[in-house]
Amino acid sequence: MKILIINGPNLNLLGTREPEIYGGKTFEEYFSHLQFKFRKLELSYFQNNIEGEIINELHKASETFDGVVLNAAAYTHTSVAIADAVKAIAVPVVEVHISNIHAREEFRHKSFISPHAKGVIFGFGLKSYDLAISCFIEDES
Numbered sequence: 001m002k003i004l005i006i007n008g009p010n011l012n013l014l015g016t017r018e019p020e021i022y023g024g025k026t027f028e029e030y031f032s033h034l035q036f037k038f039r040k041l042e043l044s045y046f047q048n049n050i051e052g053e054i055i056n057e058l059h060k061a062s063e064t065f066d067g068v069v070l071n072a073a074a075y076t077h078t079s080v081a082i083a084d085a086v087k088a089i090a091v092p093v094v095e096v097h098i099s100n101i102h103a104r105e106e107f108r109h110k111s112f113i114s115p116h117a118k119g120v121i122f123g124f125g126l127k128s129y130d131l132a133i134s135c136f137i138e139d140e141s
């Protein structure tokens with residue numbers, strides 16, 4: 001099973017960006033942990049700060065991957081275009097957030113993506129990604 005993790009804007013700064021909210025690990029460090037933990041799966045990772053690049057990757061994912069774990073970061077709350085892409089593709093998308101977006105500013109409570117996602121996981125720190133990947137494994141049995 002092939003799973004693609006897509007991280008949106010500013011998530012390349014994990015480790016140094018607001019560590020009290022997002023923790024002190026880089027995503028690259030965490031990705032190594034995920035690859036080991038889910039070594040029976042084929043995990044890939046893509047990060048981009050540009051909305052259109054994320055959309056292009058979602059379109060491509062449809063052809064190659066069995067599932068997508070998407071943290072669109074701030075675009076979650078603003079991007080009709082990313083939401084439309086999630087709706088348009090056949091591959092299931094699990095939306096994740098590191099922080100509990102409902103415990104933060106009101107503008108973070110709205111997600112354009114959630115209505116089109118297979119499910120949403122947020123608030124567990126980087127463990128949100130583990131939980132999202134696990135959803136796809138359970139689908140297999």
Ligand code: DQA
Nearest residue numbers: 010071073074097098099108
């Ligand atoms: C985030 C939450 C968003 O509101 C924020 O803009 C991010 C990260 C999270 O993972 O908690 O960049 O998606």
